[in-house]
Amino acid sequence: MAVFCSNCGKSLTDDARFCSACGRPIYVAAPVYVQTRLIRPREGRMIAGVCQGLANNYHWDVVWVRVVTVLATVFSSGAGLIAYIVFWLVMPEEPLALPPVTTYTQPNGS
Ligand SMILES: [Zn+2]
Known part of the structure; x- marks a missing residue:
């Protein structure tokens, strides 16, 4: 290389x-670290972070994501809930935020 x-x-x-x-x-x-895929964020979550993760990824308002999820659950006899659980299972959780690590070293070793 x-x-x-x-x-x-x-x-x-x-x-x-x-x-x-x-x-x-x-x-x-x-x-x-750049968010380019669906993950469940640790901040802003109510249950498992599925709605927040979808909202972050697609730049939706998380309130509407939750409303739609609840309405879908109520009016489709549970399909919204099943979808939520599926997302919960397949969406990886956001990695724990670690403090930035300084990896720079002087070229002469001092
Ligand atoms: Zn050069």
Whole structure:
């Protein structure tokens, strides 16, 4: 795997931290957490976070998600509840928020 400087495009060794040509720091793809899939958030949940997760993912108002869920449950003899349980089972829970870890180290080890 070749690493290329994002500034000047110079090919660098895999373990390079700085570009040998222009000195620009080399950023290795950092694990940045971006919500791109359905998860059950830990904040704002009432039962299991299903409605909140759907609302977050689709930018809906969580109140309406809950209203629709309840109405669907009442008027479809429980289908809304079944859907809720299915979502509960298949939607992963949001990972626990950990404090940011500083991984930067001086290139000369000091
Ligand atoms: Zn460079």
